[in-house]
Amino acid sequence: MTQPDPGQSDPGLPARLAALDLISTALARRGGLDEALSHPAFAKLPPQDRGFARALAMATLRRLGGIDRALDGRMQKPPPQAVRELLRIGVAQLWALDVPDFAAVSTTVKLAERDGSTRPFKGLINAVLRGVARDGAPGIAADAWLPSWIFARWAAAFGEETARAVAATVPQEPPTDLTLRDPAEAERWAQALEAEVLPGGSLRVRRKGDLAEWPGFAEGAWWVQDAAAAVPARLLDVKPVQTALDLCAAPGGKTLQLAAAGAEVVALDRSPNRLKRLNENFARIGLKVEALAADAEAWEDARTFDAVLLDAPCTSTGTFRRNPDVLWGTKPADIAKLADVQHRLLDAAAERVKPGGRLVYCVCSLEREEGEAQIIAFLRRRPDFTTEPCAPGEAGAPEDAVTREGWLRILPSEWPDRGGLDGFFAARLVRKG
Ligand SMILES: C[S@@+](CC[C@H](N)C(=O)[O-])C[C@H]1O[C@@H](n2cnc3c(N)ncnc32)[C@H](O)[C@@H]1O
Numbered sequence: 001m002t003q004p005d006p007g008q009s010d011p012g013l014p015a016r017l018a019a020l021d022l023i024s025t026a027l028a029r030r031g032g033l034d035e036a037l038s039h040p041a042f043a044k045l046p047p048q049d050r051g052f053a054r055a056l057a058m059a060t061l062r063r064l065g066g067i068d069r070a071l072d073g074r075m076q077k078p079p080p081q082a083v084r085e086l087l088r089i090g091v092a093q094l095w096a097l098d099v100p101d102f103a104a105v106s107t108t109v110k111l112a113e114r115d116g117s118t119r120p121f122k123g124l125i126n127a128v129l130r131g132v133a134r135d136g137a138p139g140i141a142a143d144a145w146l147p148s149w150i151f152a153r154w155a156a157a158f159g160e161e162t163a164r165a166v167a168a169t170v171p172q173e174p175p176t177d178l179t180l181r182d183p184a185e186a187e188r189w190a191q192a193l194e195a196e197v198l199p200g201g202s203l204r205v206r207r208k209g210d211l212a213e214w215p216g217f218a219e220g221a222w223w224v225q226d227a228a229a230a231v232p233a234r235l236l237d238v239k240p241v242q243t244a245l246d247l248c249a250a251p252g253g254k255t256l257q258l259a260a261a262g263a264e265v266v267a268l269d270r271s272p273n274r275l276k277r278l279n280e281n282f283a284r285i286g287l288k289v290e291a292l293a294a295d296a297e298a299w300e301d302a303r304t305f306d307a308v309l310l311d312a313p314c315t316s317t318g319t320f321r322r323n324p325d326v327l328w329g330t331k332p333a334d335i336a337k338l339a340d341v342q343h344r345l346l347d348a349a350a351e352r353v354k355p356g357g358r359l360v361y362c363v364c365s366l367e368r369e370e371g372e373a374q375i376i377a378f379l380r381r382r383p384d385f386t387t388e389p390c391a392p393g394e395a396g397a398p399e400d401a402v403t404r405e406g407w408l409r410i411l412p413s414e415w416p417d418r419g420g421l422d423g424f425f426a427a428r429l430v431r432k433g
Contacts, residue, residue, distance in 0.1 A: 011052045016107055018045055018053035019089055023060055026325035030315070030334055033057070033325040060092035061324040063171045067091045069144035070137075074128050083121045086111055090129045101133040145170035147327060150317070157368050158411065165413035166366075166423075174321040175419045176211075178203040178222040179230045179253065181260045181285055189216055196418070200234060200396015202227045204419065220285040225253040226322065227396065228410045228422040232362035233257035233309060234395035235408075235428045242306040245352050247296040247345065250274030252281045252289075254311055259287040263307065270295045297348045306357045310349040312342045314363035314370045318423025321412060339369045346378050350385065356433035358388065362426040366411070371425030375407060378429075385429045397426075 022042070026033035036042060042050065060067065067088050072078070079087065086108050093104035105126060112118040112125050142164040143151045155163040178193070180186060183201040190196070192215040195203035203222065207214070216222050233254040238244050240262030246255040249267035251274055259265045259282070269275045272293045282289050292299075296310075315334050316326045346361060353359045361378075363370045379385060389406020392399045398414040398421075407427040412420050 011046075011048050013107060013110060014045065015049035015052040016056065016089060016111060018042060018049060019056035019060070020085055020111075022053060022057035023088070024085065026057065026061055027328050030326070030329045030331070032329050033061070033323075056089055056092060056097060058324065059096040060088050061328060062173075063092060063095060063145075064088065064324070064328060065145040065147065066140040066171055067095075069140055070132065071128065073138075074131055075124070079121060079124065080117065082115065082118050083112070083125065086118060086125060087128060090125065091132050094129065094133050095137050105129040105133060142167040149332060150327060150330075154366060157366070162411065162413065165416075166411055169412045169416075169420050170320060170324070170327070172321065172420065174226075174422075176205045176207075177225060177227045177230070177421075178205060179225040179257060180222050181220060181256075181287070185221065189221060192216065198227050198396060198418070199393065200227065200230055202230050202396065223253060223256055223281060223285060225257075226319075226422040227415075228318070228424040229253055229364065230257065231395045231397045231408065231410065231424065232311065232360050232426040235360050235390065235426060236307040236309060236358055237261075238263035238307045243303075244307040244309070245303075245305040246309045246311070247349055247352070248311050248313060249291070250278040252278035254309055255289060256281060256285055256287060258307070258309065259289055260285075266290045266292065266303070266305070268292050268294050268296050268299060297344055299348075303352070304354045304357070305352055306354055308349050308353050308357065308359045310345055310359065310361045312338075312345050312361065312363050312370075314338050314342065314365040315367060316364050317366045318364040318410075318412065318425075321420065321422060335367050335369050338365075339374065342370055342374050343377065346374060347381070350378075350382055350431070353385075353431040355431055357431050359385065359429045359431065360426060361429065362424060364422055364424050366423045366425075371409065371427075372403070372405075372407065375405075375427045375429075384432050386432060388428045388430045390426075390428060 022036045025036040071087055090104055090108035093099040109122050109126050112122045145167045179202055186197045186201055190203055193205050195205045198204055238258055238261045242263045244258045244263040244265045246267045249255045250269035255267045267289050275291055275293050279291055315330045315338055320327050349359055387406050390402050390408050392402050397408050397410055401408045401410045403409050410424040412423045415421055
């Protein structure tokens with residue numbers, strides 16, 4: 001089991017009620033957690049309650065499958081849903097937050113007292129949570145950490161053993177990775193931040209707390225970006241004076257990499273709000289970009305580019321380490337819907353590539369429909385494109401992430417001794433000259 005989140009003192013019932021709301025919205029639909037976190041009702045909470053509610057919701061979602069498996073082993077029949085929801089946050093506090101056991105149990109019982117439907121189960125809740133507190137975190141089979149339909153998909157796609165290895169990473173808290181504006185300064189910032197320099201030059205930081213107070217933040221020396229997310233832009237290997245287009249750019253982690261490498265970058269995103277974040281990030285880092293709010297499919301502009309990046313909208317199932325809600329909010333139908341969008345965006349991206357230019361397609365999804373299958377179908381539609389294979393270890397990707405076709409399939413189970421990395425698919429294509 002992972003270490004407790006530090007610094008989460010115990011603020012009481014309103015924060016726990018807010019956590020219950022966050023969790024139920026996260027489970028209801030894709031993107032629900034982000035919506036709930038930016039909802040005015042949540043923003044109105046006192047900062048301490050907000051912080052605790054968010055930490056409790058994240059801790060619960062990150063361990064949801066294991067919590068349910070443990071609860072089912074302790075009860076003779078499934079409890080009503082409202083009781084299960086209370087038990088889940090009780091167990092998450094016992095397993096993962098720095099809340100005294102008695103407080104985790106007594107506040108959950110108090111929450112049960114508030115409602116006629118849960119009041120009769122006070123005794124059960126008390127007994128189950130005391131049992132969990134006494135016994136600690138049991139060994140839980142790896143597959144329990146994933147919804148069963150996702151485990152079945154990943155076992156079919158990557159093999160049962162790999163699916164188990166991926167599943168075992170679900171309850172782990174990920175470290176924070178940073179990308180440097182100037183990769184030549186890796187050693188200097190690694191020392192200042194007590195960080196590890198990863199193969200592609202990203203820094204892996206173990207410290208917690210307010211990023212804005214970390215060395216280098218104010219100077220714009222780095223931005224937060226998972227080590228796997230930093231790989232696709234590096235595959236374009238842009239040089240100063242080359243032109244680059246990032247079609248789905250916001251909040252701009254990959255766009256910043258292209259600009260930092262010296263390219264003249266145009267960044268498109270159809271969400272003005274997200275584009276605002278991209279502009280703020282560029283302002284802090286001190287780099288230039290032409291940022292445009294536009295739909296990549298309908299963008300009317302005659303320019304073509306040396307390098308085009310399409311980091312397409314996707315189910316994001318590879319990012320469960322940072323966004324555990326993706327596992328539970330994503331529904332099977334979302335995959336087909338997003339695959340359709342990716343197909344259209346790939347066609348739009350192809351039109352923007354100069355003859356001889358490169359196109360990198362990537363998604364932070366572990367679903368083959370959004371990765372390999374997109375490229376197989378694209379290369380059939382567009383014989384004027386071909387794969388430029390990735391070399392093992394290129395761009396900082398784990399050595400064995402290269403597929404037979406020369407694409408990258410990065411799995412969260414890689415680098416287990418270093419703390420893993422997000423799941424990504426990336427393919428580098430060239431438009432024939
Ligand atoms: C995976 S995120 C991009 C993350 C970004 N590349 C980064 O590294 O920070 C996908 C982005 O695509 C944008 N998007 C979705 N459909 C789009 C479209 N048709 N045209 C332009 N942007 C789109 C979304 O608003 C979202 O910001």
